[in-house]
Amino acid sequence: RSPSRGLGDVYKRQVQLVxxxxxxxxxxxxxxxxxxxxxxxxxRSVLVTAVCDACGSQMEPLSALLRDVSSRxxxxxxxxxxxxxxxxxxxxxxxxLVQLKATGDSGAEAPPGLEWFxxxxxxxxxAEAARDADSRLELEELLQDQLLPNLSEADxxxxxxxxxLIMHRDLQPRQRKAFISLLRAKRSAQLQLSKWxxxxxxxxx
Numbered sequence: 299r300s301p302s303r304g305l306g307d308v309y310k311r312q313v314q315l316v317x318x319x320x321x322x323x324x325x326x327x328x329x330x331x332x333x334x335x336x337x338x339x340x341x342r343s344v345l346v347t348a349v350c351d352a353c354g355s356q357m358e359p360l361s362a363l364l365r366d367v368s369s370r371x372x373x374x375x376x377x378x379x380x381x382x383x384x385x386x387x388x389x390x391x392x393x394x395l396v397q398l399k400a401t402g403d404s405g406a407e408a409p410p411g412l413e414w415f416x417x418x419x420x421x422x423x424x425a426e427a428a429r430d431a432d433s434r435l436e437l438e439e440l441l442q443d444q445l446l447p448n449l450s451e452a453d454x455x456x457x458x459x460x461x462x463l464i465m466h467r468d469l470q471p472r473q474r475k476a477f478i479s480l481l482r483a484k485r486s487a488q489l490q491l492s493k494w495x496x497x498x499x500x501x502x503x
Contacts, residue, residue, distance in 0.1 A: 306344030306345065307344065310345065312329075312330060313352050314352070316330070317355070320358075320359055327360065335366070339377060342370060343377050346381050346382045347385050349367050350367065354388070354392045361411045364389075364415075367385070367386060368415065371383050371386070372422060372425065379436075380436065383422075383436065388444065389412065391448075392447075393409030394408070394446070395447040398447070398457050398460060398461060406464060408464050408465070408467075413468055414468075416465045416468055416477075417469055420441070423476065424476065438480060442480055447461055
């Protein structure tokens with residue numbers, strides 16, 4: 299077992315302790331904040347995932363680490379970048395769903411403490427788009443398929459529209475335009491695939 303993996307597990311355990319015993323948060327949270335920038339790739343990866351998972355259940359007292367976690371979306375190591383991007387997308391989606399279900403149509407807002415995240419994710423996309431094809435594709439998939447809640451309820455269409463409105467409202471004009479373009483590209487690809495499948499059925503008949 300590598301030392302870095304062992305350290306990662308130690309810090310993961312510390313994250314769990316902070317969520318259970320808030321009395322030690324004042325001491326441990328600053329230490330965890332430093333470890334988000336740890337020289338060891340495995341430590342950074344394990345820690346950003348643990349923080350995002352913990353905040354999915356309760357935002358405090360770890361919400362102070364989320365901005366630091368988001369800085370790892372441009373980490374030099376692909377595994378750390380992916381862990382930060384996926385973890386924060388899942389967290390935003392989960393907390394937004396909680397907001398939507400709690401408020402219904404009565405003016406739902408972005409998840410408290412995460413209002414900034416869609417803007418930063420799209421800024422990350424802008425930084426990576428021309429530099430790293432694999433990173434760009436990963437970000438496109440997250441923006442198109444994972445950032446917003448995946449709803450299956452009877453009122454999914456209404457809640458999806460509301461989720462889009464909330465996120466759209468928090469974006470700056472440049473990032474808003476980029477996000478709309480990504481959604482349109484996804485819709486166009488879906489239509490093309492549907493036409494291709496229909497043609498294949500027609501050929502077989």
